[in-house]
Amino acid sequence: MGRLFGTDGVRGRANVDLTPELALAVAVAAAHTLAESDRSHPPLAVVGRDPRASGEMLEAAVVAGLTSAGANVVRVGVLPTPAVAFLTAEAKADLGVMLSASHNPMPDNGVKLFAAGGHKLPDDLEIRIEDAVEANATTAWERPTGAGIGRVHDLLDGADHYVQHLIGTVPHRLEGIKVVVDCANGAAAEVAPVAYREAGAEVVAINADPDGLNINDACGSNHIEALREAVVAHGAHLGIAHDGDADRCVAVDANGDEVDGDQIMAIIALAMREAGTLTGDTLVATVMSNLGLRLAMSAEGIRLVETKVGDRYVLEELRASGLALGGEQSGHIVLPAYATTGDGVLTGLHLMARMAQTGRSLAELAGVMTKLPQVLINVPVGDRTVGAGAPDVLAEVERAETELGDTGRVLLRPSGTEPLVRVMVEAETEQTARAVAERIATRVRAASPAA
Secondary structure (H helix, E strand, O other): OOOOEEOOEEEEEEOOOEOHHHHHHHHHHHHHHHOOOOOOOOOEEEEEEOOOOHHHHHHHHHHHHHHHOOOEEEEEEEOOHHHHHHHHHHOOOOEEEEEOOOOOOOOEEEEEEEEOOOEEOOHHHHHHHHHHHHHHOOOOOOOOOHHHOOOEEEOOOHHHHHHHHHHOOOOOOOOOOEEEEEOOOOOHHHHHHHHHHHOOOEEEEEOOOOOOOOOOOOOOOOOOHHHHHHHHHHOOOEEEEOOOOOOOOEEEEOOOOEEOHHHHHHHHHHHHHHHOOOHHHEEEEEOOOOHHHHHHHHHOOOEEEEEOOOHHHHHHHHHHHOOOOEEOOOOOEEOOOOOOOOOHHHHHHHHHHHHHHHOOOHHHHHOOOOOOOEEEEEEEOOOHHHHHHOHHHHHHHHHHHHHHHHHOEEEEEEOOOOOEEEEEEEOOOHHHHHHHHHHHHHHHHHHOOOO
């Protein structure tokens, strides 16, 4: 069996790659793996989902798997991924399950797992779950019967509990801030507008009417065109876009110009340092972050630690080093004092709080960082490993790195969730970055043509 887990859970096209049978098997394996240390009581699992249609089917399979393994289940319904992590910790559950493919198109779905405390799984636990899934395909396991079968309960006020938690973290009320929030027709449709309003902002919500089919469809953090237009049309101070499961936050300023995760991290880092809460004056980011972030933080006396791509690697570094802020350019921002994972709504609240506190516009705050021109090409491939590791591809990367020298950089990596190889190039000019990136992308396509 190949690895089931990518950078963020088990993903695939629902009912094709990610079948109910696989979801059930992963749930059983997770229950046995994550709750095996204490069998003095039945394991407890929290299960949530985003609103995509296939989530109903997969939720049924996951709940069946968990209860068949003797776990009691609390269903929380449609909620953001960070809300499920929060409720997993609050309930002192043994594990949490979120059914979502995040920013991916509607036909996809995923199974994201949280350990006790609402923390994402380290690699070794994922491997143990994968091994258990494979073993269960051929080996019977002892099934509970009678009173040993798990029970299912629905939590009806999970959204309210989560929103109140978020509001309690805000360092400054948001009165005077007008925001347009793009909910991606996803899991943030209910909680994001409510949280922002209750924190004091004037809110215009768009793409907040999920029907199970329209999640991430030309909206949300990967498609901010409608948000740009709405911010200008409504005369708002800013716009905030979430993805399908609301663990991301990107923004646009009053002019409609994008403010990405790197810039948001820079803004929040300076706010936290001023408040004395930026532990070790250190920010954690991934290798995908723009070189401009490192330069800006260095100028401000803030150290930048880099990790592999994936917010769970940022989380691991934050926990291991006891640090207070980290994230990704894509908008996964982690504030460990308040959340165990990236939380888009939490990030939006703290970004607006900084605006309200300083009286400065988002464009002015984001000006602390100058982004180096960066070009990212997502190349569809038949095989991610071949596309990223072919000799011709590696030779082209080496040639590009020699050309750019200290004035830029190249990052080539296979996606952990999609059949793509990501080619990222930074250079002094966009023209140079695009030319180099296209050259490498051409080699990748030739090495492993998409099916």
